[in-house]
Amino acid sequence: MDVEYKERVKGKDYKCKECGEKFKGVGKHPMCPSCQSENVAEG
Numbered sequence: 001m002d003v004e005y006k007e008r009v010k011g012k013d014y015k016c017k018e019c020g021e022k023f024k025g026v027g028k029h030p031m032c033p034s035c036q037s038e039n040v041a042e043g
């Protein structure tokens with residue numbers, strides 16, 4: 001399985017509410033890569 005490929009297909013844009021980091025997240029509980037917070041919003 002190619003995880004990176006899966007992320008590119010299913011990833012959505014998220015923005016961290018804690019630090020403002022924008023990132024591609026997957027799953028129901030994406031985590032901010034910058035501060036590891038799960039307090040994120042779609043979009």
Ligand SMILES: [Zn+2]
Pocket residue numbers: 016017018019020021032033034035036037
């Ligand atoms: Zn963050």
